[in-house]
Structure formats: structure tokens, C-alpha cells
Amino acid sequence: MGFKAFRVEKTDSGFKYSVQERDVAELPDGDVLIDVQFSSLNYKDALSATGNPGVTRKFPHTPGIDAAGIVLESRSPEFRAGQAVLVMGYDLGMNTPGGYGQRIRVPATWVVAMPSGLTPETSMHWGTAGFTAALAVEKLLHQGMTPAGGPVVVTGASGGVGCVAVKLLSTLGFQVTAVTGKAEQHTWLKSLGATEFMSRGQALEGADRPLGKERFGGAIDTVGGVPLANIVKSLKHSASVAVCGLAASAEFPITVLPFILRHVNVLGVDSVELPINHKRALWNRMGGEWRVDLSATVQKLALKDLEAAVPRILQGGMVGRGVVDLSL
Numbered sequence: 001m002g003f004k005a006f007r008v009e010k011t012d013s014g015f016k017y018s019v020q021e022r023d024v025a026e027l028p029d030g031d032v033l034i035d036v037q038f039s040s041l042n043y044k045d046a047l048s049a050t051g052n053p054g055v056t057r058k059f060p061h062t063p064g065i066d067a068a069g070i071v072l073e074s075r076s077p078e079f080r081a082g083q084a085v086l087v088m089g090y091d092l093g094m095n096t097p098g099g100y101g102q103r104i105r106v107p108a109t110w111v112v113a114m115p116s117g118l119t120p121e122t123s124m125h126w127g128t129a130g131f132t133a134a135l136a137v138e139k140l141l142h143q144g145m146t147p148a149g150g151p152v153v154v155t156g157a158s159g160g161v162g163c164v165a166v167k168l169l170s171t172l173g174f175q176v177t178a179v180t181g182k183a184e185q186h187t188w189l190k191s192l193g194a195t196e197f198m199s200r201g202q203a204l205e206g207a208d209r210p211l212g213k214e215r216f217g218g219a220i221d222t223v224g225g226v227p228l229a230n231i232v233k234s235l236k237h238s239a240s241v242a243v244c245g246l247a248a249s250a251e252f253p254i255t256v257l258p259f260i261l262r263h264v265n266v267l268g269v270d271s272v273e274l275p276i277n278h279k280r281a282l283w284n285r286m287g288g289e290w291r292v293d294l295s296a297t298v299q300k301l302a303l304k305d306l307e308a309a310v311p312r313i314l315q316g317g318m319v320g321r322g323v324v325d326l327s328l
């Protein structure tokens with residue numbers, strides 16, 4: 001059975017991209033064979049497509065850490081042919097052929113039954129980036145964050161995790177301060193629910209001071225480095241930051257003072273290796289009480305568009321969510 005896939009090949013002169021015809025017989029063994037209808041573009045997909053060794057070591061390779069579609073064959077009693085499902089994280093798109101191919105074969109323990117409020121397409125409006133935003137919000141709420149506690153700051157606000165975080169937080173009644181390097185996106189971010197803005201430059205101010213003014217009742221950080229450290233220094237007493245990403249830096253340059261004087265918390269977020277039962281429960285929440293219309297964040301991409309989209313997301317130039325329609 002043939003299918004189309006976006007393939008990455010490593011050559012002496014760098015990485016080469018093409019859409020190729022593949023065969024199901026080449027896929028790894030697994031419990032569930034899926035007809036992938038939609039995938040999405042995440043920062044990590046671009047890392048995979050450019051040979052980041054922490055993500056992908058084996059080439060040629062089909063990236064795509066997200067996939068949503070219909071079960072074609074299943075040897076697991078949990079899933080049946082014709083059922084809508086999604087897969088995100090674990091090894092999908094890292095060293096296992098991923099969602100940029102029209103077929104994947106994976107262990108049943110990676111598969112999430114499509115929540116009743118979502119379709120393969122709308123689930124990929126969220127994708128890993130949106131799931132990560134939801135996971136961060138869930139953890140902050142668990143830690144006691146409330147709208148009365150003050151505004152929540154979101155860094156990398158125009159990116160995939162950031163824009164979904166802005167939309168979800170505002171829908172849940174929070175005031176949202178968006179940190180973005182793209183002033184031209186303020187109107188769009190306002191339409192998603194941002195009420196206040198900081199530039200990337202403002203997020204770097206005060207790096208030499210151990211503490212800042214108490215401003216935020218919570219935070220979702222996607223960039224790391226000095227902006228993250230400054231946010232921790234600006235959290236109100238007992239507030240928390242959910243740390244998701246490293247788009248700026250993997251460093252965390254800070255003293256212990258905010259922790260011992262203001263009782264603030266740094267919460268880790270990892271959507272990749274999260275246990276499957278937690279993934280399934282949170283996806284059901286995203287398709288239920290947290291269902292939000294993310295269509296205003298979506299740019300639709302075909303497999304052939306990924307070659308140009310990979311450098312754009314690596315350079316921080318992506319806006320919103322790139323959703324890959326594998327029928328295009």
C-alpha cells in the first residue's frame with residue numbers, strides 16, 4: 001500500500017527535503033496502522049528536520065510529532081478500524097516515522113481516541129503545541145492560580161504554544177500579558193484575548209537585578225533564558241511559572257531570592273513522555289469543557305510547504321499554528 005510522505009535526507013551539503021512515495025511495508029511493527037489526515041508543525045519538527053541529535057539521529061526520516069486520522073488496522077482491543085484517533089509525542093516523528101506521512105504504525109499505548117468534541121482537523125489546531133499550553137494551564141490551576149491573583153504573562157505569544165495559551169487563559173477569565181517580538185501581531189493577539197503587551201526587549205530589562213516589582217499572578221514561558229528569569233523575579237508572592245520551552249535559551253540565570261523571599265514556584269511541563277492516561281484525560285478536557293475555537297490561529301500547510309516552513313519556525317518567524325493537511 002503506497003502513501004505520500006515528506007522525507008528528510010542527510011547529504012554532504014546539508015539536509016535535503018522532498019515529498020516521496022513510500023510503502024506501508026517500510027513502517028515499523030506496531031499495534032495500530034493509521035491513515036493520517038492531519039498533522040501540525042511544531043518547533044521540535046523543525047529541530048528533527050535539521051538533524052538536532054537530541055531529537056532525530058537516523059536519516060532518511062519522516063518527521064511529524066503529531067498525527068490525527070482514522071484507524072485502518074488494529075491488533076489492540078482498545079481500537080477498531082474506522083475509529084478517529086490522534087497520536088502525539090513519545091517517539092513519533094523523532095526516530096519513528098511520523099505524521100508527515102499519510103500512514104503511521106504505532107504502539108496502542110501511544111494512541112488517544114478522538115475526544116467527542118474534536119475532529120482529526122480540529123485536534124491538530126491544538127497539536128503538541130496547544131496540548132502543551134493546556135498542560136501548563138492545568139498545572140498552574142492545580143497550583144492555585146486564579147483570575148483574581150493578577151495577570152498571567154505568556155512569552156513567545158505569537159508562537160504555537162504561546163497563542164493557544166493566550167486564547168485558553170483568556171477564555172478561562174484570566175487577564176493575559178503577551179510578550180512578543182512581533183508588534184505587528186498585537187491586533188491578532190488582542191483578538192485572542194491578550195490585554196497587555198511587552199516587547200522582547202522589555203522582557204530582557206533588569207537582568208542584573210535579583211528581584212523585580214511583583215506583577216504577575218502566573219506565567220507560561222516558552223523561551224527560557226533571561227526572559228524566564230525576569231518573569232520569576234516579577235511573580236507575586238506564591239505565584240508560579242510553567243516552564244515549557246527554550247526558544248531563546250536553555251539557560252536559567254537567577255538567584256534563590258525570589259524562591260526564599262516570595263515563595264514562588266517553577267513548574268516543569270513535558271508533554272512528550274507524559275503518561276498516556278494523563279494525555280487521554282487532558283485531550284478529553286480540551287474537547288469538552290476547554291473546547292475553544294482555534295481557527296484564527298491556523299495556517300494550513302501542504303507537505304510541499306514544509307521545506308519553507310522549517311527555517312521560518314527555527315528563526316522565530318512563525319505566527320500561530322501550522323496545520324498540515326495531508327490530502328493537499
Ligand code: NDP
Pocket residue numbers: 041042043044128129132155156157158159160161162179180181182200222223243244245246247248269270271272313314315316317318319320
Ligand atoms: P514557535 O516557534 O511556534 O514559538 C516560539 C516563539 O518564541 C516565537 O514565535 C517567538 O514569539 C518567540 N521567540 C523565538 N525566538 C526567540 C528569542 N530568541 N527570544 C525571545 N523569544 C523568541 O514554537 P512552539 O510554540 O512550537 O514551541 C515553543 C517552545 O516550547 C520551543 O522551545 C519548544 O521546543 C517548546 N515545547 C516544549 C514542549 C514540552 O513538552 N515541554 C512541547 C512543545 C513545545 P514572538 O515573536 O511572539 O516573541
